[in-house]
Amino acid sequence: MGSELPTSSRFFVLERGATHSHHDVEVDVVEPVNLGAGVDCPRCGGPIGMRQWLPPYRANLVLHGEAFGDFIVASGDDLLISERFAQSFRDEGLTGLEGFHPVEVLRVRRRGRGSKPSSSPHYVLVRACFGRAAVDLAHSHLQGAQPSACEECRYTHFESIHGFTLEPGTWKGEDIFRPRGLQGVLTVSERFERFVTRHEFTHLRLTPSEKYVWDPHELQSRPGAQ
Template sequence: MEFEAPTSPRFFVLEEGILRSRYDVDVDTVDPVNHGDAPRCPRCGAFVGLLKWLPPYRVELELHGKELGDFIKNSAYELLISERLAEAFRAEGLTGLEGFHPVEVLRVRCMRKRPRQPISVPRYSVVSTCYGRAAVDTMLTRVRTTRPITCLECRSTTINAIHGIVLEPGTWQGEDIFRPRGLPGTLVVSERFKDFVERHGFTNMRLTPAEQYVKDPSNLGPAPLPTA
């Protein structure tokens, strides 16, 4: 009987669908917009998130595509998800989202040619994303930064380019969607979450294997790997 060594967990970066896709949409929050404090690193005090959005949750949507999808990224910290996505997430016991507060959509502005049929507007909830214990492997993740990391708790720095994300072994605690230490503005999901999205056919969600993820607006190229 052959023994199969356990494989390392696979992770994926979650983004909205491609720009100008069928589900392309922008979110505008509507006054009054209330905010709570932004989270900070318990060790160095650096910010590890944006100001928390507080009720009332009221938005207007600008639809550049043809229909509204299941997933709208207000920011990496707060997402709008459809009722069917929210119900399936909780029913299947996935982890990493909290809140699930109803959102009032006051208006949908169609930015393209007015459709013949009225736009169907799903019921949306706002959810907060987990700031997990999973940490970016500073030796293997090829990011270009403007300053060195000084706090090994939050691993906060200014990042100018990302060419692949590798998480430090043993730091992930099983969340299905989370923001890792070192990249708090990036949404990372488990393989279970990827399978969940594909099985249900949820829309406006793009999943890229973490080690293949590239974000490099200035075309700086990947940082060199450390030498032995």
Template sequence: MASESSASPRFFVLEKGALGSRYDVDVEKVEPINREEGAHCPRCGGPIGMMRWLPPYRVELMLHGEEFGDFIEAPGHYLFISERLVQAFKEDGLTGLEGFHPVEVVRVRRKRRGPKSAHVPCYLAVTARYGRAAVDLVRSRIRYADEPPTCEECRNATKNAIHGFTLEAGTWQGEDIFRPRGLTGRLVVSERFARFVERHGFTNMVLIPTEELVWDPLELGPPPG
């Protein structure tokens, strides 16, 4: 892994573990469910985020794997992170997460036969900031459905495939975890955050260098050129 003092910082996409993994879990909201409209681009007015889920955060957890991890992707753009992850995040001075609201786990169900999970972590609901870091439209290998983004601010457009992407130099403002302009559906983290995960051994967190991310559900391949 490159030095954090490098002139060209490295970034990683943060994902949960694969389906069928040891920490595979689904989240189902429980009433009352309060929502409000999501964020919009200040320039073109287009949506850049999903509807906001407001407290209280009451859920059922469906455990498909063997145990609960430190990181769960919840509905919308919400994340559930364990109390130990929250404590370390704050103690290490990392930035980019907001909210930190307690999650009430109303019920736990298991889909796999076997002994009941011994421990359900205390989770807190957080969101990652919409950062100023922007996808580099020239250097990234993204296949768009119709045409590339036309709004320089949000850089949103429907995508059919991603074969690695790069952030435009000079747009990152130092957050350790954020959603970049042009790819708000992805969680991007700094190299410092990647070292943080490795050092503490947090579970159910997969880190992929941004230039190595492949998402191609239609098997269309990289964009021409």
């Protein structure tokens, strides 16, 4: 008999760490880059995911900080995590990441002051799954959002996010996932948050979903904004 999901759970948004931090590192594209098709909704056929990176998985790294971080946003939905992160994730039975393809780091460059590192950690390529959890539009703050025409993907256009919640009963227990209606927002469980804190993984930040803000045009600060 499987364990039951908590009746009330908090969720967090996973983002890359601050630029110019101690563990700031980014991926530099190595040509040629092979890209596959993106992910489409199985019901309406609309796009819900970016084109995926295909083998060979080769990359250059650009180190802005003093040390290499454990989490790097590569491109689209592709993520690089350190081998330490990947091994701990699997050892502790967390769920929601797919792939775990080794990445060959060809070269490391340094930006700014400091000596060039002699080596880098091993990284693997992962992607977060598309979860069943759905955004609760009635109790979220998505400015300009309209009811979705597709009950499966819940896609809706919106102008900004000022906190969101998930519909009760839709989350199936994944520790990291892309929710229906906000497939571009990496969302994680409380267990994932404790996992990150316990291991002190670097170059990422976690924001409670109800406090997450995405406002590229600063609409909320304009006169008359609600």
